[in-house]
Amino acid sequence: MKTNNPFVISGYISSDYFCNRELETEKIISALKNERNITLLSLRRIGKTGIIKHVFNQLSATENYRLLYLDILPTTCLSDFVREFGKAILVEEQNRSGNYLKKITKLISGIRGKLTFNQLTGIPELEIDYKKPHETEKDVATICQYLEEQDSRYIIAIDEFQQIVNYPEKNVEALLRTQIQQHNSINFIFSGSNKHILSSMFSQYGRPFYQSSDIMNLGRISKNIYSEFIVNHFAKYKRSIEIELVNEVLDDYDCYTFYVQYIFNQIFATQITKITHELVVEIAQQILVEREYIYYNYKNLLTNNQFALMKAIAKEWKVERPNSGEFIKKYNLIQASSVNVSLKSLINKDMIYEDGNGYQVYDLFFSKWLARL
Ligand SMILES: Nc1ncnc2c1ncn2[C@@H]1O[C@H](COP(=O)(O)OP(=O)(O)O)[C@@H](O)[C@H]1O
Ligand SMILES: [Mg+2]
Numbered sequence: 001m002k003t004n005n006p007f008v009i010s011g012y013i014s015s016d017y018f019c020n021r022e023l024e025t026e027k028i029i030s031a032l033k034n035e036r037n038i039t040l041l042s043l044r045r046i047g048k049t050g051i052i053k054h055v056f057n058q059l060s061a062t063e064n065y066r067l068l069y070l071d072i073l074p075t076t077c078l079s080d081f082v083r084e085f086g087k088a089i090l091v092e093e094q095n096r097s098g099n100y101l102k103k104i105t106k107l108i109s110g111i112r113g114k115l116t117f118n119q120l121t122g123i124p125e126l127e128i129d130y131k132k133p134h135e136t137e138k139d140v141a142t143i144c145q146y147l148e149e150q151d152s153r154y155i156i157a158i159d160e161f162q163q164i165v166n167y168p169e170k171n172v173e174a175l176l177r178t179q180i181q182q183h184n185s186i187n188f189i190f191s192g193s194n195k196h197i198l199s200s201m202f203s204q205y206g207r208p209f210y211q212s213s214d215i216m217n218l219g220r221i222s223k224n225i226y227s228e229f230i231v232n233h234f235a236k237y238k239r240s241i242e243i244e245l246v247n248e249v250l251d252d253y254d255c256y257t258f259y260v261q262y263i264f265n266q267i268f269a270t271q272i273t274k275i276t277h278e279l280v281v282e283i284a285q286q287i288l289v290e291r292e293y294i295y296y297n298y299k300n301l302l303t304n305n306q307f308a309l310m311k312a313i314a315k316e317w318k319v320e321r322p323n324s325g326e327f328i329k330k331y332n333l334i335q336a337s338s339v340n341v342s343l344k345s346l347i348n349k350d351m352i353y354e355d356g357n358g359y360q361v362y363d364l365f366f367s368k369w370l371a372r373l
Contacts, residue, residue: 006233007265009258012053019221019229021051028055031214032155032187033063039161039202040191042218043353044362045258048191051218052157055189059155066152068092073160078136078169083128085143086113088156090126107146111139137175144179147186157189162197173201177208188213220255223247230264234275241267241275249280259364263287288369295369302351306342308333310351313359314370320358 008017028051031038040048049071056067068088075081086108093100101115101124108115112129147154164172180188190213192198201209227246234241253259266283267275299307312331313319319327322343323336333339343359346352353362361367 005265005268006236007230007261007268009261009265012050012057015054015057018050018054020225021047021054021221024051024216024218025055025058027216028189029058032059032065032189035184035187037188037190037213039198039213039215040189040218041195041198041215042193043256043355044193044350045256046218046220047257048193048218049159050257052159052189052191056155056157064153066092066096066150066154068154068156069159070157071159072163075163075167077167078140078172078175079128079130081164081167082111082136082139082143083113083126085140086111086128087126089143089146090115090124094124104146107142110142110146136169140175140179144183144186148183152185154186155189156186157191159191160193161190162192162194162201165197165201174208177212181212221257223250223255226250226255226260230260233264234268237268239273239275245275245277245280248277249284252284253364256364284368287365288372291365292369295366298351298366302346303342305334305338306346306351309339309342310346310361311370311373313352314361314367317367317371318358318360322359 003013003017006017012018028038028040032055040051042048052069056069059065060067068085069091070084070088072081072084075084089107090104093104097103105115107113108126114127114129115124116127117124164176169175180186190198190202195217199215201207202211202213202215204210227243227250230246231241231243249263250260253263263280263284266287267280270279270283272279302310308331309322312327312333313322315331316327321327323339325336327333328336328339343352347354350362352359354360361370
């Protein structure tokens, strides 16, 4: 499939528009083929969902797996989880065969589900009757049983898996682990942005998922590979951009996948044949202006101390010790204890992150905007 813009900023199209990740893809596929589960960890917007889709794309071309993808970010309880699980099966069955409806009717009613048909597209959708009395735990078992009966190997990707720790039901981890363990024909890719929650889930002795999966920290795409990808895509459309200029952008945004894709998407959209430094600066500026209303809104949602701290961190881009006397003095912040309180709250809100080398504003466009204030 060909796109109008080769710098894709949502979803996965094909390997042509997906930069590298060869080693990581190979490692994930090898784990799965050897019947090991694998967990992907990274900051948001680095490329976890992308690589899951890429792995599925490769597997569907070469192997005989059945592939289910569940994004559980919007789920807040076990019933939501069951609905997403059911939906993933529905989608997979739909893509496979013409005669799937009859086949899955029993499963759907077994989990209190109802198939409805979208009036515009005619595509079946799944609704769950939450009012019917039920035991959600049994629903999970019913689904796993269904998969077992298919007599095929399944790979199930559960994206934003850390979400399950917020479910109000007790022992969700144990329940899922027990179900999962019973089925040798299923392997999992778990993925999530909350490193802290997920890594303790898999590495803390006594937790149900302890050592049940390999762990992969998904890093940045390396600069030389990314710049080549970018230059080549321009060249394919008979347009030119100097590699030095691309490298400047990559440095400026720490090779952070989403921001890089977004900027080059916008630069590409100009249709200009020869990309200049001035154009890149203008586009970057324009992006911040377009987002300004969101950033003013953030300002209203934060306390003055929190906002002052965000601004100070943004001005440095990355700060090793934001509670040091030197930093506090330089930016007229109040005192270390108050900085610590703000910092904790900003980390909880995912406005700031810490990666072992220092603290940074999570949204890099916001960081650039703050630094100019
Ligand atoms: N290897 C890649 N090459 C090109 N674009 C990518 C790549 N990986 C991710 N992206 C793009 O970067 C953005 C963020 O990736 P995503 O997979 O959604 O991140 P995450 O799941 O870690 O939050 C998306 O717009 C996606 O299309
Ligand atoms: Mg994702």
